[in-house]
Amino acid sequence: MNELLEKLLEAVESGKADQKSPFPPQLKGQDGALELTISALEAGVSPQEILESALIPAMDKVGKKFTENKIFVPQMLMSARAMGAAMTQLKPFFTSGEIKTKGTFIIGTVKGDLHDIGKNLVAMMVEGSGWSVIDLGVDVSAEKYIQAIRENPGAVVAMSALLTTTMANMGNMINEIKAASPETKIFIGGAPVNNSFCQKIGADFYSPDPQGIVEYLNKQAS
């Protein structure tokens, strides 16, 4: 494999966003995901290959380590930042259609809830696995979801809640979304959510960690 891609994979996995970034200490002063992506593009590596051979495998490793409790939120968000830095260079190729995404993923934090770190983690893991992600933000109403689904037919929907009190809003929202768009698959997640709650409110999938969602999505896409 291309040496640049190997380095990019390592930079994203270890959370090195750019050359200036102080983390991780062992890569201090070296090029980060941003510089390595620019170099790879300049060296003629195709954007699709950068995504598939570096970013996707890096985020896959990060997701697995998180699931296995080997890393925690800060490391994961460092990796997210590094991937985000690489993505700034790849965005034009998504827009032009040169990079093919696996599908569209609409995500938000449920109405009444402002907590978004978990939601952001999922968003970046899904993006890092080759999906186009639309993040609706926090305190998102059913109408907002329905609007976004209309604009992106066939998209998969995900909602997150951190509080037991706001988790209770998920059921009604799912009913409204399913009434407007019966075919839409809806994923739920968040600290108080579990599989039996998922089944009770008629959601399609629950995962306790981002990696579970990524694996499920990719199975659907293939």
Added chain:
Amino acid sequence: MKKHRILLQPLGKSLIVNDQTPLIDVLHEYGIEFPCGGKGTCGKCKVKLLEGEIGLTAVHQQKLTALCLSDEWRLACHSRCTSDITLEVEQCNHIILADESSFDFVPQTGFGVAVDVGTTTLVAQLIDLSSGKVIAVETRINPQGKYGADLISRIQSCINGYASEMTYMIRQAIGSMIEQMLRLHKVEIKRISLVGNSAMQLIFSNADVTPLAAYPFDSANSGQKEFSVSELNWKFKVKEKIIFFPSIGSFVGSDILAGIVATNLHNKENYCALIDLGTNGEIVVGNQHRIVCASTAAGPAFEGTNISIGMRAVTGAISSVYFRDNLLKYNTIGNVKPKGICGSALIDAIACFRESDLIGVFGEINSGENQIALTTGLGLTQTDINEFQLAKAAIAAGFEILCKSLSIEVKDIQELYIAGGFGNYINIRHLIQTGMIDLPEERIHKMGNTALTGAKIFLFADNQISNEILSKTTHINLERDAEFQNIYVEKMLF
């Protein structure tokens, strides 16, 4: 066998024990700590002998001399009960009463009761309004605990149909605490002031907590509330009034309003801060001109919830952890076999782990194992350390965002007051090492239960102080700050 009667002040507890009973056995029931493990070296368990006799052994005398204690003092860890005695327990003055800090008041006739309605602990004091002195104290675990440790689970339980039961429970518990004090001291109460966070206030008042269940997390009904004994179903008389003080905003309640009064933060020229490491994790930053506040829900980890071996600061809890000769050492409350770890020792343990590189900058356990042992059978897991990181990051990020909202930096804070039940046990140096608070040690002060001190001040004051503070205080929604996630994640690191 011969029996003796022990009266514990200022708890007002009276108990009968067998002849020769070690005081350590009696006192650890009341949560009194023996930090040096009963060796008689720390002096923390000192008691003042108000009445009766406790014979001194040569060793005991030696320890007292070494600690420079006068002959009215005894070390509970070296004392046995051989006659009827009355003791003033020094630790209780700090933990429960926390009224070391004097406050200005205009003496009046009669008696008042100040109540701190905590999410976890209830404390009530009977006060002589002519002297400001505490006559009796009652503490109890909040009986609503069975409906969840944190506020969100309590609110959820209210929504699930237990609201009136929870209202009944809390009124009943506080009523019986006051009755208990009145049984020992037959006085007539002039007024009662209650303080607590917004959810506690709404539940006590039998008001709807649903607005606190979701964004914008604000009840329009959190102003000052007055009650009569008959509507609370209390069996004693109150001459004037029973007042539950107004909440500041969102989850930040009158306990923090009282904390501001107790620390006099609202009259300071320099910027000062108050951090309550209780269940609700409130932070206040401000001065005489402007005050901002927020709650962080970081507290449960410090109260033992979410930590695999976490427990409250009672007998059997490891209460401090430190290094000596490169070995991890600990003290246990009551000098018994440790059962778990309380908040203060959790902070100690994390600071020691980090200092000795047992954990890395991300909180990862460097050995690759899933836990770090404190003693046989007790250790902190990777998940425990991560829980602590979430809690300390919530406090640190909240503190930084509040400072930012006043256009100042954390380092501009001249005085930082630590409030909350276990605040007095915290090792400040360790607290700084964990990265929770980034200020020089000498600017950080442990203040004890500021909510209770403030509630006491309210007994003497009219509504003027609380109205004045409310008018200059703004509640800030931390999650709404665009920088919150970045700051929060950065603060998780060590």
